[in-house]
Amino acid sequence: MGAGLTRSLAASTDLRPLALALLLLAAAPSAALARQDVDTLAAPSGVAAQLFRRYADRVAKVEVVEVGSGAKALTGSAFFVSGDGLLITNYHVVARLVADPDRYRVQLIDHGGTTRSADVLVVDVVHDLAVLETDPGHNDGYFTFATDPLDQGQRLYALGHPLELGLAIVEGTYNGLLKHSLYPRIHFTGALNPGMSGGPTIDAAGDVVGINVSTDGNEVSFLVPGTQAALLVAQVEAPGYRPPDDLTADVARQLRAYQRTYLGTLFTRNVPTTELGGATLPTDPAPYFNCWADADNDPDATYQNVVHRCSTDDEIFLAEDHWSGVIEFQHRVLTAAGMPSAQFYRIYQRAFAQGTDALDDGGDDVTDFRCITRNVHQGGARWRTAFCVRAYTQLDGLYDAVFRAALLGRPDTGIITELTLSGVTYDNAVAVSRRFFGLVKWKP
């Protein structure tokens, strides 16, 4: 597990197509994983060799060093975007430094082997980008960003420092944008590996089209579009720009603004519905949601289980054990097939108690949950509703919330509907839950 980071949402991976691993190289990488990944590195073509010769100097290795021990905690990549010492990397490469600036520092090692220190100037947590600033004394060139639209299948070249093996160039192809996310991610077919996080992916002309960010394995990799980084650079280089004093407060502000956009109109109008177990339930509320359904087909089973789940792929890295930004909901219908209601309700109650468990542990970054449980009537049926919420301890005004409802009064049918909102304001958590449940109707 050591190399790269895998999501810890084990319980929810059954219906989740993407299991992203960040391209971060943390301490103690797994030797087995490293060997296997090295084998898949594509052999550079003639173009790649030329690009490498020309641009290697503009890519640096990022080391996040623990101040106390002086040892590097993790490594990533970064690239120069200006002649006066600005670099772009991923937010997740420097997240520890942002959260705990007294414990960590950042240093850059360029292709020539020179080490210099750097500061985090500003971050864009939603797009997973950060701007680093180092002393402007170097004379190397810097990258510019591509502006032309890309064609599917177009050759791209990713640069970065995989697995402490030195700077590498990886050839791959552009395969469009990720569909089920509000914020764009480029689907890059090529073997990105831990340590390449924050490195540039360029076209044959040497312009940056994306920033290496994560991989799903088997050459399915993802890039932050270069246009996002270009916007961030333009913002920093604008005259009179002042970087934020408190990066953590700025991260909280960005997340609040993000969820406002995200949730503003969610579940307000024209929400498609699906019929499940006699109820009308909301589904697929926006293009950036992805829905799946699954059912047991065991004729001997004493009860039937149908699951319908929708979620976004917009996951925002906050810390190794704390991801945010995902909106997810699930409807689960349990139907007793000749099972006595006393037994059936035990199973039903267990399923209700367990829930989807879609949220990360969150470590010390979140409080414990606090809940309100009630029995209510809504849409022609009675339900047990519970609203559970926890606060972010480091990021002001942000919460994770889970709304749950279980159908009551049917001896042989149970419907559990659950909405998980992560990284939202309290008011939005309540308002979106209210709108979501308002769409639930029972048809006798």
Add this chain to the structure above:
Amino acid sequence: MEAVAFVEVLDRRGQVRTRQPIVELPATIGRDYHNAVILDDRWASAVHARITRDAEGRLIIEDAGSENGLFRAGGGGRARQVAIDGAAVVRMGRTFLRIVDPSVPVPPALRYGARLPGFDGWLEAPAVAFTAAALVTAAAAWQAWAGHGDPSDSSSIVGATVTAVGVLVVWAGTWAFAGRGSAPGGRFLGHLTVASATALAFIGIITGAEYAAFLWPGARSVGAVTFAVAVILLALLFAGHLLINTRLRRGRLLATSVAIAVTAVTLVALSLSDGGGSDTGFSSTLKPLRATAIPTEDASRFFDQLPALKARVDSLASDTT
């Protein structure tokens, strides 16, 4: 010469240690060797009490001007005199004495299998004991049956049945062993009745608490009421066992039982609360009741209450940072 009274010195369990006929009245009782009944009790006076007849000729025992006084067993203050009226148990110093009037006939012999008189007899009736134990076992089996999802698998039901029977037998047997010698025979069944009745009551209040948590999820008092009832039941459990095994006075019996129950429940509560904040307010209890039997509020009322929760989570967050 025919005895006009008998004085029986009782042990702590109420069993007769010595029995002495009184042939002449008045007869004195005390530590002094000139008494008709001699007590080995440092808290008894030299001449402590006197058995005699009152003006109407009834047999009585009266205080002979003792230091520490004469008491009726089972409560009440210092008595100047106590009417025997067939038989009376009194305490002087730390000695319990039963004074018996032999002219009052003894009750007829019990037939084999007949119930003992009074509450004890009811407790020890085999029909009562076995019915109570059978009900507990049935309740345990039912819980196991409802709790597992596969009706064709009976192993957990058998396991629950065997466990219930085993726990009851070991528990009642331990009390019966501890109280051996306190009374002839039958004590095991009395303990079995006490244990089974308490277990049934516990199952009852747990079930009741589940339904209460289901029907009124917002009510904070459900937990406190359940806790209080559990304390009372535990006290009754120990009181029942001690009642069978000892002849302590009622007040002390009750105090001892309550002390044991409170201590036990407090220890449990402390060990549970050690985990910290286990009560999040989420109650997942679901019961197969008819919809019309479930009190509900409008969904909008539910959402209107949610902003109140914010202050509670925010205080958690400020505690952490």
